[in-house]
Amino acid sequence: MKRMANYFITNRLMSVSLLLAIISCLIGRFSAGFIDYKVIFSLFGLMLLIQGFEQVGVLRFVAQKLLHYSKNTRQLVQLMILLSLVGSMFLTNDVAILTLLPIYLKLLAVLPRFKGRFLGSVLIIVAANLGSSFFPFGNPQNLYLYDYYHVPLGQFLTWMFLVLLVSVLSLGLLTRLVAKDSLKEIDMEDHRFDRKETMLLSGLMLIMILVVLDVLPYQGVIPLVALIVAVYRRELFKEVDYGLLLTFVCFFLIVGNIGEAQFIKQFLQSLNGKQIYLAGLGLSQVISNVPAAFLIAPFTTNQQAVILGVNIGGLGTLLASLANLIGYNLFRIYFPNETKKFLGLFSIVNFGLLFLLGGIFYFFIH
Numbered sequence: 001m002k003r004m005a006n007y008f009i010t011n012r013l014m015s016v017s018l019l020l021a022i023i024s025c026l027i028g029r030f031s032a033g034f035i036d037y038k039v040i041f042s043l044f045g046l047m048l049l050i051q052g053f054e055q056v057g058v059l060r061f062v063a064q065k066l067l068h069y070s071k072n073t074r075q076l077v078q079l080m081i082l083l084s085l086v087g088s089m090f091l092t093n094d095v096a097i098l099t100l101l102p103i104y105l106k107l108l109a110v111l112p113r114f115k116g117r118f119l120g121s122v123l124i125i126v127a128a129n130l131g132s133s134f135f136p137f138g139n140p141q142n143l144y145l146y147d148y149y150h151v152p153l154g155q156f157l158t159w160m161f162l163v164l165l166v167s168v169l170s171l172g173l174l175t176r177l178v179a180k181d182s183l184k185e186i187d188m189e190d191h192r193f194d195r196k197e198t199m200l201l202s203g204l205m206l207i208m209i210l211v212v213l214d215v216l217p218y219q220g221v222i223p224l225v226a227l228i229v230a231v232y233r234r235e236l237f238k239e240v241d242y243g244l245l246l247t248f249v250c251f252f253l254i255v256g257n258i259g260e261a262q263f264i265k266q267f268l269q270s271l272n273g274k275q276i277y278l279a280g281l282g283l284s285q286v287i288s289n290v291p292a293a294f295l296i297a298p299f300t301t302n303q304q305a306v307i308l309g310v311n312i313g314g315l316g317t318l319l320a321s322l323a324n325l326i327g328y329n330l331f332r333i334y335f336p337n338e339t340k341k342f343l344g345l346f347s348i349v350n351f352g353l354l355f356l357l358g359g360i361f362y363f364f365i366h
Contacts, residue, residue: 007243
């Protein structure tokens, strides 16, 4: 019982969503038809493979090579940000942060005089959030919205390429604030990865991407992917975040019941494109961008406003994205006495970028 209680306390978003789902079903009704099974099973398959990539150690190996070629601390931060940005496109923002941020934070332990070192931590988190928004499978809200709206892939990439372009330029400018210190004192640990396993995982990931893009049917393909994983590395099933899957199910039930409340439906449907966009930005700050996407999407056909709103809305508060909370928790483990300084810097950078990107793309909404 104590273990279960600790689990619910640790997974607060899941616990709150479960409570709200139960309340919404008691007030409204429970219907299995509210649940988008393709999103749930696709997320499960992607999480299996992502855990595989993490265990194989591909990103750690690449990070080691980047360190080898870094001439100073600024270049190190720039390369780590680049890896976070690109890695999150394919392996999600959570995995990019969980893999790269600990490597960076361990390096800081041997660089106590590195000025601006915490800015690098913040920018790695920001880069993971922004990079993951580019592809439909880069983060949970895009996976849901891409499937819900059936957005043409070319259109989706066009919208998000502009966000990515502004993000890269902004991050590049911010890295100019990072000090240039020597890296000669760092003793790098040697990381290797299994190339055969990486090839297998890459093939399975390609299949999962084709499922997300509706090229292959999820009903038959995802069980096949799970079977292959069970044969070659069964322990990956223990690493899947089943709490996140349950959270998604709860979101579907909550939104399904809200959708049957006429006054809420009418209010959200009355909003124009720019108002929907602002609602996505604002709601993300208090309930995070994944539930914001679930709440808004069923009540508007303005795909662009919702997709841009909740992805840019991942900037701002710690609550705006689960990746932000993961990054903060990792930082607190390594530097428990520096959290106030980190939060201050995190808020300045994130809100600055939120107003910059949010303001620019406000004028792109129809």
